[in-house]
Amino acid sequence: MNILIIDNVDYSDKTVVSVDRKATIKDSDLSGEMMDGSYHRDIIGTYIDYEMKIVCKVGDNATFNQIYEILTSPVASHEITVPYNSSTVTFDAYIKEVSDHLKRYRANGAVWVDLKVLFKAAAPQKVPV
């Protein structure tokens, strides 16, 4: 089953999504090598980013355009719900780049494909305890 909810709008049934997930355990500037040879880590937390390729059902250009407008809106972040392990997770993510490809342009409209977006976690999902 496909899961994609952006800003409380559920696109799960209207899209097919390819998802790549990448976790980054981010250090602050305080991390570094010490005089005894050890490496000191000052961990801010773990950020889990989602890279997605979004495909709409054939002919559903309206949904495609709606998603494109949301993803390219100049706001600081979006609330998204995406798959996480065996369940889902909801968190704030920011977007810096969105790309797609014009497949064809005809008198009755254009068909855009290969919509790619990287949702970067706006805050760490896991923090040191």
Add this chain to the structure above:
Amino acid sequence: MINLTIGSNTYTQADIRSIALKHEVNPITATLPINQIEIVMQISQSTPVATWLTLTIDGRIWCKYWVLSCTRASANTYKVKAQSAILLLSRITMPAKMYSGTTVADAVAELMPSGLSYTVDATIGARTISGYCKEQNARDRLQQICFAAGAVVQSFFSSNPIEIIGLDTDSDYVPPEKIYRRPKIEYEDVVTAIEVTAYTYTQGTPSAVDEYVQIGNDYYIVSTQVITIANPDAVASDPTNVVKVKECTLINADNASNVATRIATYYFNRIKWSGKILNEGEYLTGDKLSVNTYSATEIISGYATSMKFGFGVGQNADVTLEQAESVEAGNLTVTYTYDGATIEEKSFTLPVGYVYNITNPALWYTTQASKGIYIPLTEYVTGTIASGQNTATAAYEEAIIQPFSNRYAEVYAIDDAEQKGDGKVVFK
């Protein structure tokens, strides 16, 4: 957790993008340093200015500074600049005054604006000062008083914006695991001697050739005496380099010897150490700190005259130690043993008198027959470093054995009374 109050407004970590904070303490300088904090914030409206800013981390006050300005850098970005209360003293003009056996506590009280909370260490406060001070601002007057009394001014880690304390005498050791790699050690030019001028002021009518000062209708005839201390470590081939201290008119016959000794200690110890250390507020600017150098056998100790803090989840600081000198180091060899035999040895260079508390690590081993882990029977080795060679021993037991002959791991319970074989569990 970082918390910030500016006037009656409170802010949390989520409002703060960056903090730049530098503390300075200099026992020799003629002018008291003004410490400063700059905070970049993501907030919706300007902060108050001309009020107190208090930075608190995990419930501890790091500084209480006076807000100078709040600059808007974007729709929601503001940069707040605040400085230590010394700034307020620099705005107050003090008239010329002749001190005569005045306690430091009384002299300081005259400088402080009403409403400014401050403390004076009891021992320092009871010391007396005598001599003339020209008309000057309260900031420079306070430094003159502190210099004569052997005190320093702190403006951090307290709810009091100003604290006057004595010079630190006990050195705190900063271990290598708390120092980032590649500190710099600077060996400065040799000072061959210092000359300190002491002043005597006698009320009377000066003659044409007398040097004098005047306060109102009172005249004081000035006589001076120069105290010279030669650097015992200087050699004949060192070019003459004499530091002259003439401007402190609170140096007199009573305190000249102490002041001269203090100045000589500063100028004759010409090692400066600069490096970055982990510091969550356990080391303060003005503290005497000792650190290892690049030599395996040398430790130096000096005063932390500046700390520029970095803020992550924890905190660190770029530190400058001045007036540093070599201190006696002892060597410690910790021997880790199993069944009476040595498994491994580890050496440390530590200051003499340092009370060590070193964690015993788990030790891996590999032989032709098996690999495994030794676990210490005690968590630490402890003791006090004496001159020369020191030794300590930590006993270990085998906790896990993985023979290469099979794929089973043997796991043993370890405690003080345990012997190998007791509580053995074999995982298959």
